[in-house]
Amino acid sequence: MHLSDRAQAIPSSNIRDSMKRVAIETAKGTVVNLAQGLPEFAAPDVVKQAAIDAINSNQNxxxxxxxxxxxxxxxxxxxxxxxxxxxxxxxxxxxxxxxxxxxxxxxxxxxxxxxxxxxxxxxxxxxxxxxxxxxxxxxxxxxxxxxxxxxxxxxxxxxxxxxxxxxxxxxxxxxxxxxxxxxxxxxxxxxxxxxxxxxxxxxxxxxxxxxxxxxxxxxxxxxxxxxxxxxxxxxxxxxxxxxxxxxxxxxxxxxxxxxxxxxxxxxxxxxxxxxxxxxxxxPEKFYSDLLTNYTVLRDTLSDALLNAGLDLLRPQGTYFILADCSNLGFKNDQEAVEYLAREHRVVAVSGFSFFRPNTNSQSIRFCFAKQRPNLQRAGELMAALKERRKQEAT
Ligand SMILES: Cc1ncc(COP(=O)(O)O)c(C=O)c1O
Missing domain, CATH: 3.40.640.10 (Type I PLP-dependent aspartate aminotransferase-like (Major domain))
Known part of the structure; x- marks a missing residue:
């Protein structure tokens, strides 16, 4: 059996692995998926129609x-x-x-x-x-x-x-x-x-x-x-x-x-x-509406994570939040993410793969390109996190 050095050096994607966790946890019951950066929204209707028209006119x-x-x-x-x-x-x-x-x-x-x-x-x-x-x-x-x-x-x-x-x-x-x-x-x-x-x-x-x-x-x-x-x-x-x-x-x-x-x-x-x-x-309005909507979603999830005891920089851009979990007493970010999925039914991405190999980043990445009720639900599910960790520590 032979593999190139590069094939051996490339780790499998942790983001993609987090989607496997979504699938495994979903089989056990409902979860809120804040893992991969997939917007949970439809594409603009006119854009969808333009693709349909292109396909119907045999642009294949x-x-x-x-x-x-x-x-x-x-x-x-x-x-x-x-x-x-x-x-x-x-x-x-x-x-x-x-x-x-x-x-x-x-x-x-x-x-x-x-x-x-x-x-x-x-x-x-x-x-x-x-x-x-x-x-x-x-x-x-x-x-x-x-x-x-x-x-x-x-x-x-x-x-x-x-x-x-x-x-x-x-x-x-x-x-x-x-x-x-x-x-x-x-x-x-x-x-x-x-x-x-x-x-x-x-x-x-x-x-x-x-x-x-x-x-x-x-x-x-x-x-x-x-x-x-x-x-x-x-x-x-x-x-x-x-x-x-x-x-x-x-x-x-x-x-x-x-x-x-x-x-x-x-x-x-x-x-x-x-x-x-x-x-x-x-038109320009598309971009200003996008910003207005994402600002609300950003604040909804940022507040929920702060309330759950995580530290974070309120996002300046993108639709992610990189939260620090070092206050919550987890061995590493993988353990934190597994705990969140298992005990709080919220799936996120452990931060280690965003750092050089073998880093214990104590970071978790959450995606807020999700319907607001799902972000609110995630907030409810994680509300007891900080207290629970305190009790588990004693
Ligand atoms: C920073 C960054 N670049 C590129 C991509 C992938 O972009 P594309 O879908 O255009 O390949 C992503 C997707 O999450 C991303 O976060």
């Missing part, structure tokens, strides 16, 4: 490998309208099977074996596997609790002549941080000093709360020429199953990335790219 073949041209034009229009960034739909954009492929393809475009890739820790667990797939080496820079900021000195020390890229997930899963302009400018300065690429996963770009603004890294002076901007339809439009994302990069890098994309997946689903045009052309 491969389209342009780099992306359905009107969809690429809609992506370019969106970046121009929302962020004032000029993007050429023909030279700068590649449509991918989600941001998952986009980040993989970007790394495979620039990284050689042994190159270092910086990630902020905690990180979205895919990046660890993405870096292994590209035969590069992970270099961690900590985002420090409680507010998940990085120490500029630690960041500076992580850059060196082997650094090829830095992955920046902003807004950040799992910490929810929305990086400030000052933070992005410091990262940008170091990328330019060390000639490093910024691979930016901006999939939560529309979920930024309390008046914060999402800043696209490519708009920071000197960054457009070294940035791969990755985003997609999954989160904003509740379309995680459609598998449509994109990468924006300068023409030279786009041309190379397109070859990787061609041989990885060939093309993203045609009817869903066609419907993506309708999604990207939704």
């Amino acid at each position: 073949q491969y389209c342009d490998t780099w992306g359905w041209i009107p969809f690429r034009e809609a992506i370019a229009a969106k970046y121009s309208n929302h962020y004032g960034l000029t993007v050429d739909p023909h030279e700068d954009i590649t449509v991918t099977c989600g941001v998952s492929e986009a980040v993989n393809a970007a790394l495979l475009t620039v990284a050689n074996p042994g190159d270092e890739v910086i990630v902020f820790e905690p990180f979205y667990e895919n990046y660890f596997a993405n870096i292994i797939i590209s035969n590069a080496v992970v270099r961690y820079v900590k985002l420090h609790k409680p507010d998940f900021t990085f120490d500029p000195k630690e960041l500076e020390e992580a850059f060196n002549s082997k650094t090829r890229a830095i992955i920046i997930n902003n807004p950040n899963n799992p910490t929810t941080r929305v990086f400030t302009r000052e933070e992005l400018e410091l990262i940008a300065k170091l990328c330019q000093k060390w000639n490093v690429f910024a691979i930016c996963d901006e999939i939560y770009e529309h979920m930024v709360y309390d008046g914060r603004k999402h800043i696209v890294m490519a708009t920071i002076p000197g960054m457009e020429e070294r940035t791969f901007t990755c985003s997609g339809l999954s989160k904003t439009y509740n379309l995680t199953g459609w598998r449509v994302g994109w990468v924006i990069a300068p023409p030279f890098y786009t041309a190379a990335l397109r070859k990787i994309h061609d041989y990885l997946t060939l093309v993203a689903p045609t009817p869903f790219q066609i419907a993506g045009v309708t999604a990207l052309q939704l």
